[in-house]
Amino acid sequence: MPNDKSFDNITKFANKFSDNSIQDAANTVSSYTDEQRVLIAKQEYEDYKLGDPVIIQAKDTVDPTDKDITVGYVAEVIHHPTGADVYVVTDIELPEKAGGCEAKSVNFSLNSFS
Helix, strand or coil, rough: CCHHHHHHHHHHCCCCCCCHHHHHHHHHHHCHHHHHHHHHHHHHCCCCCCCCCEEHHHHHHCCCCCCEEEEEEEEEEECCCCCEEEEEECCCCCCCEEECCHHHHCCCEEEEEC
């Protein structure tokens, strides 16, 4: 069962962003290939800290001409009491205390990783 406090934290963080960020994030996600989406999903088993890049490694893809793809940067880590971690991933690296200016220029993706 989700923890309401964790969900509230995610909602507060997401509300810092412009309304277009949600649509931009959806557009960004749809631009990945099926293989890349699978590799992104596998990132849930990695341990991330604030500011870490989330990267799809070229060596993990089928196409030998692929290059590493930086999916985004961990902007917030929320530790759920069940042991699951929630990572807020943004398309640009944010300073530790992002203000309104930085927040409005971000496309974000909410991923619940355990």
